[in-house]
Amino acid sequence: MSDELDRIRREMHAVLQQPGVRPDDSLQITRRTFIHRSLLFGAASVGQTFAWWPLLNTIDVAHAAEAPFKFAWISDTHLYPRSLNTRFVDKVVRAVQEVQAMDPPADFLIFGGDLAQLGKIEELELGVELLKDLKIKKYYIPGEHDWYLDMGKKWGELFGQPNWTFDHKGVRFIGLDTVSRGPDYWTAKKMTPEERMGHMATLDGTVAGAWAGVGREQLDWMQKTLADWDKSKPIVIFSHNPLYEYYPPWNFWVRDWREVNDVLKPYTKVTNIHGHVHQVLYNEIGSMRSIGMLATSWPWPYAPEGVPKLTKPMIRVDPGDPFDGVGWGTVNVNADDKVDVEYIMWGRKEVFVQSPEDHDKSIEEVIRPRIADNQYPWENP
């Protein structure tokens, strides 16, 4: 582990993992597997040879009030124009069909960001068109891929305010914008919008820097939003990036996780559900728990360091199967104070590693950042 990461990790541990502090017991993650009814879709619509064994790993969000309900999550579709890439389109279509087929239906859908790959109008509009087939209420938060071509202009026109809040059956939901406050790496280097987007769209790029953050004014807004909320009632916060520090070089974090924790500390039932990592992820930070969701587009490997110890890793993916390692998810909110997330990973009976060899880190590796994006013409002044 690098010295800097080690220092941050120790600090996070000291600040957040105070003795005896952990999420409320009612918020334990549970895992269960069963064959999803979307099985029928797969068999009926495409003659693929891989196994149709989607696995659902559910999180039931719990609270003692009102009726139980379920909502769905889709994120990280990374759509290119249809003329360039139809695979990603096919996967969104499938996810939409499956969410639409949920019985009982989901109360609403959260779209967790990165609808587009390069932020183009055509890509964002394609996403809207594909999601139109889903008739339930939809809420959107932005991803960095949606934002940095026109700095959120088109996204705002399509979806409105990037951060929002609403109450539903005794739960307060908050959507955060963790992507729009990146440091200005483009003006001094006179980048075109496409160049700016290109650097932002490269996960392991070294130019865009620590772009993921909540920002002071949004933190203040969140604090105000929660001020009238009972400290023991459930809160679910959606963000594109995880609200803790996992692996900063890939922005698997928000840089102001300390301040986020300060705001959330008084509340005992906080669940953060996030995208961006394209992988199964679970962590507990102080009294908050955090759950990473699958992408529909492609899975990222686990970062070389910093994977939370509480994460049971997802299974190593078959690179020859475009439907492996990806999917969508649902969140069940039960009346008996339990929270369940269901991972729907297409083509898999088992989402989680079954043996050390199932883990993508079963071959140990030491890797380092790229260099070519920091050389002419983009070298740092």
Next chain:
Amino acid sequence: MINTSTFLCILRRSTVAGAVVAAAVVVGPASANKDPVTPKQLKLYQEAFMEEVRKGDLLFHGDAAMAEQLGVKLSTTGWACAMCHPMASDTHPHAFPKFQQSMAKFATLRDMINWCIEKPNQGEKIDPESEAMKALEAYITWSNTGSVLVPGKY
């Protein structure tokens, strides 16, 4: 005991080997490995290597200009190698050669690179001896500097 034909065989081989050594001395670069290496030489060698790493890094990250310069089409889907392998993670150059399940054969890293170009990326397979292949290999191995050799590991 050595019989006549074995003796003649050894003699012939020794003659051939001697001729090769003599030719290398006469024809080969006059300074090759004869003088202590100089800092200038080391710098040149390193620069030659890092230039290939740089080219490989650009190819790996889907740089269109570099692909054109080296005459390759690594993807037709918008997908680039780095989208599944940020920082060349999960490429495992230190585990090759090995039996590669996805190809159902004993494979080298170059075989695997070409498989990824053809399957997920839907690009055009490249000549294993081409500069593009060597550059990709240079970048992937450079990025994994420090990884311990585990040839054959699944």
